[in-house]
Amino acid sequence: MYDAIVVGARCAGSPLGMLLARRGYRVLVVDRATFPSGTLSTHAFAGDACERLDRWGLLDKVLATEITHCKGLQMHVDGRLFEMAIPGPYPLIAPMRTILDKILVDAAREAGAEVREGFSVQELLRDSEGAVCGVRGQLATGAPVTEEARMVVGADGRNSFVAKALAVDEYNTLPARQIAYYSYWSGFKEADYIEFHFKTGFGAAMVFPTNDGLVCMGGGWPVSEFERVREDPEGHVLRQIAAFPAIAERAKDCKREDRLWGWSGYTSYYRKPFGPGWALVGDAGYLKDPTLGQGINDAFRDAEYLAEALDAGWSGREPLDEALAAYQKRRDTETGPIYALNDLMSQGPTPELLEFLLNAAQQMAQAK
Ligand SMILES: Cc1cc2nc3c(=O)[nH]c(=O)nc-3n(C[C@H](O)[C@H](O)[C@H](O)COP(=O)(O)OP(=O)(O)OC[C@H]3O[C@@H](n4cnc5c(N)ncnc54)[C@H](O)[C@@H]3O)c2cc1C
Incomplete structure (x- = not known):
């Protein structure tokens, strides 16, 4: 018992x-x-999750692996960059x-x-x-x-x-809002930030620097696109990455090192x-x-x-x-x-999201 x-x-x-x-x-x-x-x-996680791992005596074990300490979070929305440093003593990591x-x-x-x-x-x-x-x-x-x-x-x-x-x-x-496919890739250049890229009417791409010099890189689409994307997930991910100038060049020599992982939204x-x-x-x-x-x-x-x-x-x-x-x-x-x-x-670059990010950026600028 x-x-x-x-x-x-x-x-x-x-x-x-x-x-x-x-x-x-x-x-x-x-x-x-x-x-x-x-x-x-x-x-990806930071802040409270790292603080708990630290209190539990486990953060050092995670950081002792070959892992990138990200400099912060970058949100690129229709070509505008919103950069957020992670406050507090803990790193932003994606083990x-x-x-x-x-x-x-x-x-x-x-x-x-x-x-x-x-x-x-x-x-x-x-x-x-x-x-x-x-x-x-x-x-x-x-x-x-x-x-x-x-x-x-x-x-x-x-x-x-x-x-x-x-x-x-x-x-x-x-309701379910979006779907995504991602994998692990070697050869991505200047992988220092957790990056999200959004384009109105197009979808999203993301890059997470992780362990062993790899990035977790993928694309996101509205949930209605699932049947279309699942026919050729890798092609769709690569086209998605290529459509965002801020990452296309850095991803040019990437090699996929794992299977593609995907989900249909929930x-x-x-x-x-x-x-x-x-x-x-x-x-x-x-x-x-x-x-x-x-x-x-x-x-x-x-x-x-x-x-x-x-x-x-x-x-x-x-x-x-x-x-x-x-x-x-x-x-x-x-x-x-x-x-x-x-x-x-999760609804992508709506006017409400842009307003939220502008406010957040202003507050951070005032706080500096
Ligand atoms: C695509 C995607 C991306 C995500 N990205 C992030 C991110 O960047 N950062 C973040 O913080 N979170 C992210 N999440 C969320 C995160 O993955 C989950 O919130 C987290 O894994 C929840 O942990 P859990 O232990 O509750 O469940 P899980 O991690 O799902 O673990 C559940 C476990 O239960 C076991 N199990 C299930 N049924 C049975 C059974 N009948 N008998 C025995 N075992 C069983 C399974 O084998 C599994 O190991 C993401 C999720 C998805 C789907």
Whole structure:
């Protein structure tokens, strides 16, 4: 019998497992993937996400890899450049998920959580009162496994099995806005900034300097373009890059070093993140279009908030339900403004976005 079974071992699941294990709880973290492995996600973050990694003793491990410390964020909108330095002591970085997620999984193990890779959860167990009390699943060998816990946490991402099995309602939903394809490329010149390039009526391109001298480079289009773009994703990405003068020349000698990764867009949502015997964390509980790159930061923050709530409930400092309701409230309150801004950004260069960026640029100039 575990205190918690955490389904999913990436940005939300492994930090949650680590934080609970560090508090002395008995935790099982499972993932159907094995590590190191990639996943559909670019991976830029700064500020709070770095601060949490630092507090958890993991930032040095990420920075010890061959990684570019970006000078800041550049937004090119219809040829106008808006440059934003990242405030605070932490760098803006984009570690590959193969590297970042492995560091997180190892940290959960080192903290004392039991981590089982290649374990696919297929069913939630219920007690006589209907509360979730465990999982049934399968190992990569096909062997069935049953495990019990007083709390099952879905950290299983945007297609969360746990949330679907519990038919958890969504709220504040927003429609899918855009699609993208990206890959990893060598040979990109002067890769110092996280760069976004937007052109009205055309779409977007982005460049993230990452590990080992590579850039993560790709194109974005309105969601209505998916069928057209998927017919020739690489051709579309290269044409997209070539259409932006600020990057076309620097990308001229690029060589693709990985497969193309693509997504067809998805609805953004919040979900109530707890109920009898269960909780949700990371994308399973709160999903937004990836334009602003907030998902990793959100997963780290919510892992920390959920660990605090579970500890408050289990230690008897607060009724568990109240602690979990406070977890939901903190998450929703802190993410509200950026959820709206992210939706604005994901619609490309609208007049509202230009106005926002002009205001932000003026405020930064005044602050200097
Ligand atoms: C295209 C794209 C670009 C993005 N770019 C950025 C960015 O630049 N910056 C940023 O901060 N965020 C970005 N994000 C968002 C970020 O990827 C997510 O917010 C983050 O990965 C959420 O972490 P998670 O742990 O909740 O879920 P995930 O990382 O999706 O992990 C879920 C895990 O659960 C496992 N799992 C699922 N179901 C089961 C099951 N039944 N049994 C066992 N295991 C299971 C999966 O194998 C997976 O390993 C991007 C997302 C996308 C799609």
